[in-house]
Amino acid sequence: DTAVSQTPKYLVTQMGNDKSIKCEQNLGHDTMYWYKQDSKKFLKIMFSYNNKELIINETVPNRFSPKSPDKAHLNLHINSLELGDSAVYFCASSQDTFLDTQYFGPGTRLTVL
Amino acid sequence: AQTVTQSQPEMSVQEAETVTLSCTYDTSESDYYLFWYKQPPSRQMILVIRQEAYKQQNATENRFSVNFQKAAKSFSLKISDSQLGDAAMYFCAYRSAIRNNDMRFGAGTRLTVKP
Numbered sequence: 001d002t003a004v005s006q007t008p009k010y011l012v013t014q015m016g017n018d019k020s021i022k023c024e025q026n027l028g029h030d031t032m033y034w035y036k037q038d039s040k041k042f043l044k045i046m047f048s049y050n051n052k053e054l055i056i057n058e059t060v061p062n063r064f065s066p067k068s069p070d071k072a073h074l075n076l077h078i079n080s081l082e083l084g085d086s087a088v089y090f091c092a093s094s095q096d097t098f099l100d101t102q103y104f105g106p107g108t109r110l111t112v113l
Numbered sequence: 114a115q116t117v118t119q120s121q122p123e124m125s126v127q128e129a130e131t132v133t134l135s136c137t138y139d140t141s142e143s144d145y146y147l148f149w150y151k152q153p154p155s156r157q158m159i160l161v162i163r164q165e166a167y168k169q170q171n172a173t174e175n176r177f178s179v180n181f182q183k184a185a186k187s188f189s190l191k192i193s194d195s196q197l198g199d200a201a202m203y204f205c206a207y208r209s210a211i212r213n214n215d216m217r218f219g220a221g222t223r224l225t226v227k228p
Contacts, residue, residue, distance in 0.1 A: 040220070041202065041220060041221045042218070042220060043158075043204065043206075043218040044218075045215075045216050088156060090158060092158070101148070101160050101163050102148075102160070102216070103160065104150070104157060104158030104159070104160075105157070106155060106156055106157040107156040107157065107158075109156075
């Protein structure tokens, strides 16, 4: 059984469009995350979220917004897509905010044309 | 600022041999967590091993072990009895024990395993 899943695996879209990436975890974890991995493989955290707190990396444009319909889901919405948004986006989850290991999803490769 | 450095962009090891991947980090914090993640071609980030900074004992997970040198801010990963399935990108990561959103990754080391 997949612990952290993301859909879609691949997403190709035009500049200016709005898109969403879905993430679900079946681990019963309290905290979920979104990461961006650029073409040079650098992995940067974008958001961490639990039912109490959303923490946003200050470098993330406000075109990006996480939305959590329930504890098991954290979807990533991106408005007005730009070329520089092309990357692989990873969702992750952990039991506790500070202490626990993060488990990653398989990633979503976003290509903006 | 905390930074994580992996000085070896690529490494190669013969099957069944041992290889060590290097990682150094810079921090002013005394309490933190260190991780090694494996990213195979499937792109999934898989946790390999974790080390709490307050623990002196080096973490071990089967064929994977770390050499954690807190004073030197070094956190190397040793893979024993390398297998073909170990071929992947390996990322070293630092996570603050204080700041919730502070998790940083190194640039990665691509490990090739030769049969």
